[in-house]
Structure formats: structure tokens, C-alpha cells
Amino acid sequence: MSHAANVPPRIRRSQTLALVLLVVCGVINYLDRATLAVANEYIRADLGLSLGQMGLLLSAFSWSYALCQLPVGALVDKIGPRWLLGMGLVVWSLAQAAGGLASTFSYFVIARIALGIGEAPQFPAAARVVSNWFPARSRGTPTGIYNSASPLGVALAPLLLPPLIAASSWHWAFFVTGALGLVAALVWVSLYRDPVRERMSDDERAYLEADAPGEAAPKTSFAAWCALFRHRATWGMMLGFFGSVYLNWVYLTWLPGYLRTERHMDLAYAGVAASIPFLCGFAGALIAGWTSDRVTRNAASPVTGRRKAVVASMLGMVAFTIPAALAESNVVAVACISIVIFLANASSACAWSLATVVASRSRIASLGAIQNFGGFLGGALAPVLTGYIAQGWSFVPALLTGAAIAFAGAMSYQFLVVKPIPEND
Structure with a gap:
């Protein structure tokens, strides 16, 4: 009963509402992250910042975001996604608006740290929502859908924000996106609800429990959260996502500046050129989710199927980053970068769906958040290291460094994530 055609109508409506809300919140989430990159110059x-200082500023968000992943995943599993994501929306939107008031480097760093704290619940909460409303072998498509909000938000940023900046100032880009988040917080808390199995029909319960029959997932505990670190799958996912997010964040934080500084594009052309790869990333997340569901249904196990999708996507990222760095033609470079970001978002969607089948039922958000912690250590390092390498040499060795780190991450997934983590271990 896990196939789409057999979804009970009331479950289908709840799934659709949840995914629409997650995508809207995710687009705003990434619009907020990308505002600094768009307004970089x-x-x-x-x-009066140097390239190195801008790299530090771009990374400030990722350090707090990464560190907050450790507690926030357990909090999502314990409290639930509705209120935790709602509170996160309020915090990150106020922090985003505060960024528009920045007049010094240190103040801006503090605002970006606060933004990272507020945004931390978004993806662990989304992973829990998907695990609540979809059976295990059908989670790839919805995971791809909510992950598609990431590149969509980044693609919209260089299209929507430059006209706003040109008409007013860079400050207003932060004020407007902050206000959008506050509206989204109200809508999310008002409309989203977790499933209540006691109020469901037998068909509805059978659908949700198709791959894991029994009662609803129990609440997690601190001891159960700590126990995740005894498993090599947890470490493989942390190291693997480090490589994936590192390379993705090289492009996410530096692409507009790279196109202007290294490729000498004018502002209008660079804005369009920076949007194209992330529109490809939007397609990548959607296609990867759908594809990973098909692969998983024919694989020896859900873990094997979803791991293969992650590794293949990451190896493709590595392969196309090399010509992106070395090509003299701007058209060839942007085309290769578009393929890389298509695959980066495919990899991310598959990695989040992998967490839903590796983790035991009570620790899905916890494991997803731990994986995301490892990823955003890479995301925090990427803009700093890229900025200083570009400042000392050029962007070419910076991109090749990202490719090498992504390859190491793919190998971590391949050889360390081989079996699921039991519920009682």
C-alpha cells in the first residue's frame, strides 16, 4: 500500500499541505542565506571588507547552524516539528532583518550567527514530517520536493534581490526577506499538524505503517541520541555530507562574486548566470527524490539503494567541477557548474532520504541533524577557505580543493554506511 495510487485521500491532502508548507519555508530559508552572497559586492x-573577511562573514552562519544541529535534531524528535520549526522561523526572520541594520563587521557576524541558530530546525523538522506522513519506501520523492526549496531559493535570490537593492539599498533586501519569514511562521503553526493515529481509519494506519508496522515512533532520549555515535553509519554520514555540502557551499556563497571577480561578468549578466545553476539544482532535487524511490524499490535494501544514489551524485559533482574550474569559456564554465549544482542538490535530497532509512524510527530527525552537522562544518569551512585561496592565488585551486573534499565524502558514504541502526541500540 505504499504506492502513490493507494494513498488514502485524507492522508494525501495532509501530505500535500505539509510539502507545500515545507517548500515555502525552505525557499524563504535559502533566500535569507543567499541575501549576503547576492549583496556581496x-x-x-x-x-570596507577584504575577500578574506567576506569569507569569514559568509561562514559565520554555517558555524552556528552546524553546532545547533546536534541538539535540534533530538528536540525535533522529542517536541515535534510544528512548534520547533515555528519558533525557528521567528528567530531566523528577526536575525535576517537585524542583518539589514549592520554597519560594522562584528555586528554583521553576530546577526549571521543568530540566523544560523534560527534556521537550524528547518531540515531536521522536514525529515521528521516526511517520516510522519510517508512510509519508508516512498520517502525519496517528498524528500526531494522539500529539498528542492534550497536551490529554488538560491536561484530566485539573484533574480529578485538585485532590483530591490538597486531601487533602495542592500539593507532593504534583508528587511523584506525577514518580514516574509515572520508571515511564514504564522502560516506554518496555524496549518501544520502531525498525524494522530487514534483518529485514523484502518486503511490510513496501514498505509503509514506499510514498511514498519506497529505504533507511532516513540520519543527519543538523550541516551538514545548519544548511542548513535557508536555506529559507523553515523560517522560515514557526517563525513560524507561534509564533502557534499563543502563543494555545494563553495558555489552557494561565492558564485555571484566568482562570476564578477574571476569571470569579469557585469552585474545583470552575472545575476542571470548565477540563477541558471540553481534552477538546475531545483530540478536535481526533484528528479533525485523520484529516482531514489525507484532504485530503492529494486535494491537489496532501502539503505543500499539510497546510498548508491548519494555516491553516484557526488562522484558526478567531482567530475564536472574540474572542467568548471579550468575552462576558459564562460558558457562552458556555467554549464559545468549547472551540472554540479544539479548533482549537489540530488545528492542532498538522497542523503536526507538515506537518514530516514538508516535511523531507527524514534531517531530519524536526530540522525538527519547529526549528518547535517557534519555537512555544515563543511559549509562553514568552504567560504573561508575559498576566500583565502582566491585571495592568495585564484578561484581555480579553490574549486579543485572542493572537488577533492567531495570525493573523500563519497568514499565515506560508500564504505561506512552499509546497514541500518537498530531501534534499541
């Missing part, structure tokens, strides 16, 4: 000129 204006902020550097206004505050």
Missing part, C-alpha cells in the same frame, strides 16, 4: 564596499 555592495556590503564589501560599504563596510
Whole structure:
């Protein structure tokens, strides 16, 4: 009963509502993250920052975001996604608006750290929502859908924000996106609810429990959370996602600046060129989710199927980053970068769906958040290391460094994530 055609109508409506809300919140989430990258040149000129300092500022978000992943996953499993994501929306939206008031480097760093804290619940909460409303072998498609919000938000940023900046100032880009998040917080808390099995029909319960019959997932505990670190799958997912997110964040944080500085594109052309790869990433997340469901249904196990999808996507990222760095043609470079970001978002969607089948039922958000912690250590390092390498040499060795780190991450997934983590271990 896990196939789409057999979804009970009331479950289908709840699934659709949940995914629409997650995508809207995710788009705003990434619009907020990308605002600094889009306004990079204006902020550097206004505050008098070097490329290295801008790299530090771009990474400030990722450090707090990564560290908060450790507690927030357990909190999502314990409290539930409705209220934790709602509170996160409020915190990150206020922090985003506060960024628009920045007049010094240190103040801006504090605002970005607060943004990372507020945004931390978004993806662990989304993983829990999907595990609540979809059976295990059908989670790839919805995971791809909510992950598609990431590249969509980044693609919209260089299209929507430059006209706003040109008409007013870079400050207003932060104020407007912050206000959008506060509206989204109200809508999310008002409309989203977790499934209540006692109020469901037999068909509805049978659908949700198709791959894991029994009662609803129990609440997690601190001891159960700590026990995850005894398994090599947990470490493989942390190290693997480090490589994936590192390379993705090289592009996410530096692509507009790279196209302007290294490729000498004018502002309007660079804005369009920076959007194209992330629109490809939007397609990548959607296609990967759908594809990983098909692969998993024919694989020896859900873990094997979803792991293969992650590794294949990451190896493709490595392969196309090399010509992206070395090509003289801007068209060839942007085309290769588009393929890389298509695969990066495919990899991310598959990695999050992998967490839902590796983790025991009570620790899905916990494991997903631990994986995301490892990823955003890479995301925090990427803009800093890229900025300093570009400042000392050029962007070419910076991109090749990212490719090497992504390859190591793919090998971590391949050889360490081989079996699921039992519920009582």
C-alpha cells in the first residue's frame, strides 16, 4: 500500500499541505542565506571588507547552524516539528532583518550567527514530517520536493534581490526577506499538524505503517541520541555530507562574486548566470527524490539503494567541477557548474532520504541533524577557505580543493554506511 495510487485521500491532502508548507519555508530559508552572497559586492564596499573577511562573514552562519544541529535534531524528535520549526522561523526572520541594520563587521557576524541558530530546525523538522506522513519506501520523492526549496531559493535570490537593492539599498533586501519569514511562521503553526493515529481509519494506519508496522515512533532520549555515535553509519554520514555540502557551499556563497571577480561578468549578466545553476539544482532535487524511490524499490535494501544514489551524485559533482574550474569559456564554465549544482542538490535530497532509512524510527530527525552537522562544518569551512585561496592565488585551486573534499565524502558514504541502526541500540 505504499504506492502513490493507494494513498488514502485524507492522508494525501495532509501530505500535500505539509510539502507545500515545507517548500515555502525552505525557499524563504535559502533566500535569507543567499541575501549576503547576492549583496556581496555592495556590503564589501560599504563596510570596507577584504575577500578574506567576506569569507569569514559568509561562514559565520554555517558555524552556528552546524553546532545547533546536534541538539535540534533530538528536540525535533522529542517536541515535534510544528512548534520547533515555528519558533525557528521567528528567530531566523528577526536575525535576517537585524542583518539589514549592520554597519560594522562584528555586528554583521553576530546577526549571521543568530540566523544560523534560527534556521537550524528547518531540515531536521522536514525529515521528521516526511517520516510522519510517508512510509519508508516512498520517502525519496517528498524528500526531494522539500529539498528542492534550497536551490529554488538560491536561484530566485539573484533574480529578485538585485532590483530591490538597486531601487533602495542592500539593507532593504534583508528587511523584506525577514518580514516574509515572520508571515511564514504564522502560516506554518496555524496549518501544520502531525498525524494522530487514534483518529485514523484502518486503511490510513496501514498505509503509514506499510514498511514498519506497529505504533507511532516513540520519543527519543538523550541516551538514545548519544548511542548513535557508536555506529559507523553515523560517522560515514557526517563525513560524507561534509564533502557534499563543502563543494555545494563553495558555489552557494561565492558564485555571484566568482562570476564578477574571476569571470569579469557585469552585474545583470552575472545575476542571470548565477540563477541558471540553481534552477538546475531545483530540478536535481526533484528528479533525485523520484529516482531514489525507484532504485530503492529494486535494491537489496532501502539503505543500499539510497546510498548508491548519494555516491553516484557526488562522484558526478567531482567530475564536472574540474572542467568548471579550468575552462576558459564562460558558457562552458556555467554549464559545468549547472551540472554540479544539479548533482549537489540530488545528492542532498538522497542523503536526507538515506537518514530516514538508516535511523531507527524514534531517531530519524536526530540522525538527519547529526549528518547535517557534519555537512555544515563543511559549509562553514568552504567560504573561508575559498576566500583565502582566491585571495592568495585564484578561484581555480579553490574549486579543485572542493572537488577533492567531495570525493573523500563519497568514499565515506560508500564504505561506512552499509546497514541500518537498530531501534534499541
